[in-house]
Amino acid sequence: MKLITAVVKPHRLDEIKEALQAFGVQGLTVTEASGYGRQRGHTEVYRGAEYTVDLVPKIRIEVLVEDEDAEQLIEVVVKAARTGKIGDGKVWSVPVETAVRVRTGERGPDAL
């Protein structure tokens, strides 16, 4: 299994959620976040306001997937998140050792 994490622009959330649902993910987690990337110090616009400070509002989307789906899912997220402007975000994946579905006790890919 892999954990795919995307830190992206908040206004792309609906588009990304729809793309992930169409892909067939079983679940996802969304949290509010803030951060900066390489463009620190440059101006980024969020809801009409210009941010020149280092921390800009973002959302973090996390999805657990089977190994074989990871690369395709990353592409789905990148495509749905992209505006082509500064601060579009970052997507990465890490290996996951264990996942447990609490209600049933299932483990591994069956738990997703």
Ligand SMILES: Nc1ncnc2c1ncn2[C@@H]1O[C@H](COP(=O)(O)OP(=O)(O)OP(=O)(O)O)[C@@H](O)[C@H]1O
């Ligand atoms: N190296 C990093 N480690 C952890 N989080 C990061 C890193 N780079 C970016 N992020 C997170 O991703 C968010 C979006 O990154 P951002 O789009 O600014 O990255 P970037 O690679 O500098 O892209 P761009 O050049 O398009 O601005 C940041 O606000 C931050 O929360």
